[in-house]
Amino acid sequence: MTDAVESHMAKSSLSFVCQNCGAAYNRWQGKCEACGEWNTLSEEDNATAVPVSIRSKRKGRQFALESLSGKSQDAPRLSSGMAELDRVTGGGFVRGSVLLVGGDPGIGKSTLLTQATAMMARAGHRAVYISGEEAIAQVRLRAERLGLADAPVQLAAETSVEDIVSTLSEGAVPRLIVIDSIQTMWTDTVESAPGTVTQVRASAQALIRFAKKTGAAIILVGHVTKDGQIAGPRVVEHMVDAVLSFEGEGSQQFRILRAVKNRFGPTDEIGVFEMTGLGLREVTNPSELFLSERDLGAPGTAVFAGIEGTRPVLVELQALVAPTSLGTPRRAVVGWDPSRLSMVLAVLEAHCGVKLSGHDVYLNVAGGLRIQEPAADLAAAAALVSSLVNAQLPTDAVYFGEISLSGVVRPVAQTAARLKEAAKLGFGRAVLPESARGEVAGDAGLTLNPVGGLTTLVAEIAARGVPRGNREGSRDATAVEKNATPARFRRENG
Numbered sequence: 001m002t003d004a005v006e007s008h009m010a011k012s013s014l015s016f017v018c019q020n021c022g023a024a025y026n027r028w029q030g031k032c033e034a035c036g037e038w039n040t041l042s043e044e045d046n047a048t049a050v051p052v053s054i055r056s057k058r059k060g061r062q063f064a065l066e067s068l069s070g071k072s073q074d075a076p077r078l079s080s081g082m083a084e085l086d087r088v089t090g091g092g093f094v095r096g097s098v099l100l101v102g103g104d105p106g107i108g109k110s111t112l113l114t115q116a117t118a119m120m121a122r123a124g125h126r127a128v129y130i131s132g133e134e135a136i137a138q139v140r141l142r143a144e145r146l147g148l149a150d151a152p153v154q155l156a157a158e159t160s161v162e163d164i165v166s167t168l169s170e171g172a173v174p175r176l177i178v179i180d181s182i183q184t185m186w187t188d189t190v191e192s193a194p195g196t197v198t199q200v201r202a203s204a205q206a207l208i209r210f211a212k213k214t215g216a217a218i219i220l221v222g223h224v225t226k227d228g229q230i231a232g233p234r235v236v237e238h239m240v241d242a243v244l245s246f247e248g249e250g251s252q253q254f255r256i257l258r259a260v261k262n263r264f265g266p267t268d269e270i271g272v273f274e275m276t277g278l279g280l281r282e283v284t285n286p287s288e289l290f291l292s293e294r295d296l297g298a299p300g301t302a303v304f305a306g307i308e309g310t311r312p313v314l315v316e317l318q319a320l321v322a323p324t325s326l327g328t329p330r331r332a333v334v335g336w337d338p339s340r341l342s343m344v345l346a347v348l349e350a351h352c353g354v355k356l357s358g359h360d361v362y363l364n365v366a367g368g369l370r371i372q373e374p375a376a377d378l379a380a381a382a383a384l385v386s387s388l389v390n391a392q393l394p395t396d397a398v399y400f401g402e403i404s405l406s407g408v409v410r411p412v413a414q415t416a417a418r419l420k421e422a423a424k425l426g427f428g429r430a431v432l433p434e435s436a437r438g439e440v441a442g443d444a445g446l447t448l449n450p451v452g453g454l455t456t457l458v459a460e461i462a463a464r465g466v467p468r469g470n471r472e473g474s475r476d477a478t479a480v481e482k483n484a485t486p487a488r489f490r491r492e493n494g
């Protein structure tokens with residue numbers, strides 16, 4: 001072989017791989033054409049290499065073809081022993097499936113999975129915990145703190161996929177294998193450094209193959225970058241059967257496990273946990289938790305009847321609207337979409353005569369829950385106006401409904417489920433979109449207060465407004481009163 005050919009071959013085995021989506025190129029370029037990200041290409045050896053065993057021209061082995069109705073030897077799903085985790089996976093771990101659990105560092109991924117492995121082991125299943133990040137002593141320390149040190153978990157601190165597969169092929173097939181984390185794993189079949197997309201992808205592939213072959217369920221832990229992506233290996237998200245994301249506000253003890261993708265169950269289902277000194281505690285009734293610290297009777301709070309996955313969740317929205325001392329008023333929001341808040345504020349100004357340009361606005365979703373539904377618009381608007389005019393909202397009311405740019409209150413999905421949860425928790429009335437009334441069959445168990453437009457709601461709240469004593473006279477009902485009197489709305493709407 002001449003030098004020229006050799007160097008050509010060496011060149012062609014080099015490749016540039018997008019660290020975001022895994023697309024490979026043979027030249028460097030600024031933008032990845034596959035995912036549109038900039039500056040994500042980096043050079044990796046053998047990026048597109050296929051393991052030798054697959055490349056060889058062996059004669060194909062013949063395999064048996066099966067029918068759809070055949071019986072599998074074992075129960076297809078295995079409960080983790082934690083109901084909230086089972087809820088998110090869709091009823092337990094599916095045999096031979098691979099699950100990716102992502103989340104910020106320190107959020108509690110290792111804690112959650114240590115608990116799950118221990119529960120499985122205690123139930124008599126072979127459960128394995130492979131830590132690529134922490135030493136055995138550290139994992140043991142955590143288990144001790146969780147009171148799980150006696151659980152017969154099989155523990156190892158390893159990072160070589162070949163060693164792991166070879167070790168776990170011995171003896172009974174493990175029912176659950178936790179790999180903490182996939183970014184620390186590496187395989188001999190590719191030459192790139194650990195942590196690169198190529199390594200992560202090849203390692204995940206090898207582990208997925210092992211899961212499918214043996215029927216073991218595997219959980220891969222994945223790091224998340226600042227912008228919420230599972231760092232680098234988005235490719236892994238496509239390869240696995242389910243992706244769960246573990247979230248929470250740093251200062252809050254509540255943690256939410258969310259299904260982002262699930263081949264075997266619903267997505268957008270949430271599991272709620274509380275981080276305590278003794279590990280994660282399951283929260284079976286999130287509504288009670290999110291309402292537990294309710295400041296009854298304070299102006300500026302409204303209870304939103306939301307839906308998370310298949311489960312209705314009631315949560316308190318807290319607003320503070322106060323005259324600003326700054327040139328540009330502040331808008332701060334925790335747990336909700338800031339652009340959604342801007343939209344609601346704009347609609348309040350444009351259609352309801354609520355002047356907020358001279359006020360700071362703070363909106364907070366209690367309990368660290370992050371709401372994604374537009375159905376929260378109505379509750380947010382009610383809380384904001386309530387704070388502005390210093391009018392307490394009825395403490396037994398829940399709110400839901402989407403607000404359109406024209407100020408119309410639009411219907412949202414699952415009206416009945418929202419009402420049922422509210423009635424169950426002792427609420428007496430619901431403020432909801434007028435057009436949703438038709439969906440309520442029979443007795444909803446609470447008084448319905450349908451609103452067609454945001455103006456109606458604002459007028460109702462303004463009418464309840466008690467101007468503050470002269471000491472605090474600046475937070476004024478007059479900001480609304482001038483434009484939004486009930487009489488004016490009757491005139492306009494009637």
Ligand code: TYD
Binds near residue numbers: 105106109280
């Ligand atoms: P950890 O599971 O190590 O997070 P991750 O694997 O996602 O990086 O959890 C880290 C945090 O959880 C740490 O700040 C301490 C806290 N923690 C508790 O509050 N209680 C506990 O019982 C445990 C084990 C951890």
Ligand code: MG
Binds near residue numbers: 110111
């Ligand atoms: Mg960890």
